[in-house]
Amino acid sequence: MGVEKLSHEVEGQVLGHTIYDEMGQVLLRRGVVLTESYIRRLQSRGYMSVHIQNQLAPEIEVEDAIDAQTRAQAVQTIESFSRSMAQARAPDVEQVTEVVDTILDQLLIDSEVVLNLNSIKTIDSYTFEHSVNVCVLSLILGRHLTSKRSELKELGAAALLHDIGKLSIPLEILLKPGPLTEGEYAIVKNHSMAGYNMLKELFFDSWIPTIALEHHERLDGTGYPRGLTRGTLSRWGQVVGMVDVYDAVTSDRIYRTKKRPHEGMMLLRRLSDQEFDSELVGLLSHSIAHYPVGSILVLSNGKVGVVSRQDERAADRPIVRVVATQSGEVFRHTYDRSLAEHPEMAIIEVLDDYPPMVKLELSLRYQR
DSSP states (O other): OEEEEOSGGGTTOBBOSOEEOTTSOEEEOTTOBOOHHHHHHHHHTTBOEEEEOOSSOTTOOOOOSSOHHHHHHHHHHHHHHHHHHHTTOOOOHHHHHHHHHHHHHHHTSOTTSOBOOOOOOBTTTHHHHHHHHHHHHHHHHHTTTOOOHHHHHHHHHHHHTTTGGGGGSOHHHHTOSSOOOHHHHHHHHTHHHHHHHHHTTTSTTSSHHHHHHHTTOOTBSOSSSSOOBTTTSOHHHHHHHHHHHHHHHTSOBTTBOOOOHHHHHHHHHHTBTTTBOHHHHHHHHTTBOSSOTTOEEEETTSEEEEEEEOOTTOTTSOEEEEEEETTSOEEEEEEEEETTTOTTOOEEEEESSOOHHHHHHHHHHHHO
8 A cells, every 4th residue: 555666566456546648748647556567667667666545545635735737847847957968059948947936836825834745756767756756845834034025036946946956967877776985975965066056057046056065064064065053054955955855865766765754854853953854854844744645554442544634733743544454454434534633642653554453354354
């Protein structure tokens, strides 16, 4: 249930979220039964995981912070910008501004909503999808730090272009499916300065190039390339650097299993006031879903539930559709429970699938 690894094991399962291609067109629609042919088709396009419809709560649909067409437009924009830079042609800077404007409009519809970030990245588009997510996350955070749209637009553009320096990294290193050698890592670390040098000619009167330079700096001086510390590292550099880490650790990579969103937030909290500013960590923690819609949770009362929607009162206390007990009783009449209103209920575990006894009951039910 939820997001599952794309393999033969999901054959026969129902797709829980529509998949769009790089142009924003429907590739596979929600509700389609995944066949061997569909799975191979998605794998050939570089997909590593898919959303699977929940058997006990099929009506629950995962939503993204931005719509599919805007996400596709943003990916195309950064891809086009990168291609122009690689070919030593003048990139379309206005296109970057326009797509950031569109993202900002969608995020500002309701500034109090706790947002899901729902991006299934492919191997080939990882860098571009990652840049879009960093842009979205930076703007989610930035709207709490400034009310000036001009500053937010500049932040969004900086976040979208923060990794442009990776054009300087040889593909065999950038796409290496395993740990980097010391020499390879030294090459990778050069991308911050490379990005700054690429962008300073295009944005000479802006702090956008500075973000590309600073996004791997850390408050305790352990970052690169200049080992900046608190007081010398810019506020927006801190923002982009922090959400860059969050999205990276919560994304599938060939060489590393992703962390769940709440685990990504736990990592940021552990690094709070060391590498990252505690206020920024707190603001992000209150703004994005710790347990995305569709997550299967085991509660302290022995019940099993599916996150049905977020609660703006507490990003880590969603509204849960209670569907079964751990012992295997599947409720015919499910009900929603707000964890924000029931502080006595703790989340014990997040599951990839229902407990074995629940799955057994479901299989017996379908056989009857």
